[in-house]
Amino acid sequence: MAGLELLYSCVAGSITCPQDVVVCFVHWEIVKSGYKCLGLGDEPRSGDKKSELLPTGWNDSKELYTLRYKSNDDKSNFLVKAITVDSTLIFNLMDSATEQVSDLTMNVSDYVDADHLQTFESVFKNAEDLSQKVKSQLLPSVPAPRKEDKSQTQTTCRRQATMTCSCRRKGTPPLLTHPGPLPVS
Missing domain, CATH: 3.40.1000.30 (Protein Transport Mog1p; Chain A)
Incomplete structure (x- = not known):
């Protein structure tokens, strides 16, 4: 106190x-x-x-x-x-x-x-x-900041990195969206 x-x-x-x-x-x-x-x-x-x-x-x-x-x-x-x-x-x-x-x-x-x-x-x-x-x-309650699911954030980051890396290897521009799950290397 x-x-x-x-x-x-x-x-x-x-x-x-x-x-x-x-x-x-x-x-x-x-x-x-x-x-x-x-x-x-x-x-x-x-x-x-x-x-x-x-x-x-x-x-x-x-x-x-x-x-x-x-x-x-x-x-x-x-x-x-x-x-x-x-x-x-x-x-x-x-x-x-x-x-x-x-x-x-x-x-x-x-x-x-x-x-x-x-x-x-x-x-x-x-x-x-x-x-x-x-x-x-x-006292009025202040809404707590939304916590992101750590595993989902890591998966999203891996997908974005994989998309960028695989597209660069093939010489094509990276896609902004992907219709399905990406293979994780």
Whole structure:
């Protein structure tokens, strides 16, 4: 969980409730996935700049947290809202490029030890589970690059090489397509 301790150390003095801890954790996951925070609220403001840090006043309201993010390649923007309902925190994330919305609902006490809010080493419970939930339920999935079958690639390369070599030997130009399988030498 590289970087989380550093981020937590930066904001520990302003953390006053368990919800703050979870919002900090989700922010860290978003930054890890290639985004930077632009600021607070629903609308852009003059002076917004991309940062890995949480902006000043990020936790002024304990009932509603609203943060905006931009991808490092500037291709997408997120609006993240976290709403406190009793001991539950409900996250909504909207990708403004695709207008897709994802959400995550969690019981805060399952992930935060409220007696140790200022101590990074003991504030998180089930951090791995929380990380997995944020990645799988809240953050938009990026399609994995298509993997080509290695054996098929090798066969195709052998066929192309055989076609080129056999055509050169016969003095004819290589064919672009071949109606059937080529003999492999």
